[in-house]
Amino acid sequence: MNTSSLRRATTVLSCGAALAFALAACSFGPNGTPPVMPQPAHYGAEPQPTQTVQANGVAQQFVAGAQAVPEWWKLYRSDDLNALVDEGLRNSPTLAAADKNLAAAHEQLRAQIGSSLLPTIDANGQATRERALGFPSLGPNTSLYNVFVGQIQANYTLDLFGAARLADKALAARVDTQAYQFDAARRALAANIVSAAINAAALHEQVDTTERLVVLANQQADDTKRRYELGAASHSDLLSAQQSAAALSASLPGLRQQWLTTRHALAVLLGRTPDAAPADLDLASLHVPENVPVSVPSDLLRARPDIRAADATLKAAAAEVGVATAQMFPSLSLTASMGKGGFSWPLATSGAGALWSIGASLTQPIFHGGALFAQRRAAVDTYEASVAQYRQTVLAAFQNVADTLASLEHDAQALDAASTAARFAQQIFTETSARYRLGAVAVTNTRSSEQQYRNARLDEIRYTGARLTDTATLFQAMGDPLPATASTSAATTTATASPASTSAAHD
Structure with a gap:
């Protein structure tokens, strides 16, 4: 040369x-900064209480400003439940697929950075x-x-106008979105396993209790039939007893189906086939967590993976506006x-x-039939849609927390009342059984008092399960205090080095 x-x-x-x-x-x-969201004084329409009423000897404390708990399911103090969650997080095909898709996204980002900047x-x-x-x-x-x-x-x-660097920044943000979605999927899997295990345990007890109620109703119908044959009961009494027994029997298959469906779903969440569904937990062995963290709204925005994913999506859309603009300039x-x-x-x-x-x-570029201008307008519209979606995600998160806090308070109230009713009904059944053994009352009185107790027990089982499940939902709603997946941080730093993306000015 x-x-x-x-x-x-x-x-x-x-x-x-x-x-x-x-x-x-x-x-x-735009620079991709998320919009400022309101910071409510409290999540719900009414101020949240500091604790629930006491139910089954436990009054749950709402610890305002506390950090979310990473492995919150361990607060139920059940080794069997912990083992189920660990198995699901290890063996879930859905989670494994999401992990590999995330790894592929990382490699695609590295490939784009290498081909565009070098x-x-x-x-x-x-x-x-x-x-x-x-x-x-x-x-x-x-x-x-x-x-x-x-x-x-x-x-x-x-890269005179930063088109390549902005494209890398957009893809890095998309990878961050996928990483946050993976974190959300992992936490959702744990919550679904806990909820399914609790529901299966509660449904098992409901099936057992309902089966006993069916036996009692059939015995009552048989006794009424004998009394009718002896002329001691009217035909309407017989029909009423038979109708009650038949109606109760009709409710049992649906309850069994719900129980088996829940067990099958739990098996699939664990990565098993439905025929290998785990044995049901003992509902009484699950301890409701006494201290429940309630993060302040500003911390919630950083803790929930779905909000962080919406934030990353917004940043990607902002970078794509810059890409569409830079494509109008010389290369x-x-x-x-x-x-x-x-x-x-x-x-x-x-x-x-x-x-x-x-x-x-x-x-x-001189003339492209208006394509470049249309592409930029489309990018701006996508960015504005991402801003609106971020707002909606935050509002939905606030609603999620508010609804769950209200549910826990009402669950405790309902469980307290149901437990009181069941306790009184059990006392009545115990006293009636004792009087029957002494010959003071007929067997029908004993059977009727047991039916009353079993029905009250059904309500207690339902509200116990609801309280345990809603507690899991609140832990899930609080997010994760740990930092987001950091595997994309280096790539993001490289991709965001473009000087064309440092200003806060908007189009």
Whole structure:
């Protein structure tokens, strides 16, 4: 390469670098900062209490401002429940698929950064034998010859207006979104396993209690039938007893179906087939957590993976506005190659066969049928939609917490009343049974008091399960205090180094 060629190439590179630095302060899109959200004084329409009423000897404390608990299911103090959650987190195919998809997204981000910010260098070798037409007046009609060429080619597109860096930033934010969604899926899986295990345990007890009620109702119908045959009961009494027994029997298959469906769902959550569903937990072995954290709204925005995912999506949309804007401006590409070539192998490898080239290409879009402007408007609309979606995600999170806090308070109230009713009904049944053994009352009185107790017990079982399940829902709603998955941080730092994305100006 001679001196004048080197001087021209140096001039082109210097001009390109100077133009890039001159545009360092430019901004082609919003900075992706999420909108300021209101910070409510309390989550619900009414101020949340500091604790629930006492039910079954436990009054749950709402610890305002406390951090969320990462492995909250261990607060139920059940080794069997802990084992189920651990198994599900290890073996869930859905979680494994999400993990691999996230790993693939990381690699795609690395590939895009490498291809967009670094030059490409390729080696090219060529050996051909060609036949060309000649000129009859000057020589043979045709000529045969060989061509040997070996080259190293380099290509680099200067990112003058930050289009490539903004595209990398957008993809990095999309990967962050996927990482937060994976965190949310992992926490949701744990919550679903806990809820399914609690529901299966509660339904098992409800099935057992209902089966006993069916037996008592059938016995009552049989007794009424004998009394009717003896003339001690009316026909309407008989029909009423038979109708009650039949109605109660009709409710049992649906309850069993619900129980089995829950067990099957739990097995699949654990990565098992439905026929390998785990044994039901003992509902009485599950301890309701006494201290429940209630994060302040500002902490909730940082703790919930769904809000962090919406934030990352918003940042990606902001960067894509910058990409669409930068595509309207010139792009400069540099190419260079060097190698050897000739019509024979000795000539190609000699000093006479040296080949080289260097060039620059500047492209300025002029007319694309309005496509570039339409693409930018679409990017702006997508960004504005992301802002609205972020707002909606935050509001839905506040509602989720508010609803669950109210549910826990009402669960405790209902459970307290149901437990009191069941306790009184059990006392009545115990006293009636004692009087029956002494011959003071008929067996029908004992049976009726047991039915009353079993019905009260059904309500107690339902509200016990609801309280345990709603507690799990609140722990899930509080999010995770640990930092978000950091696997994309390095790529994000690289992708956000574009000077064109540092300004807070909006289009």
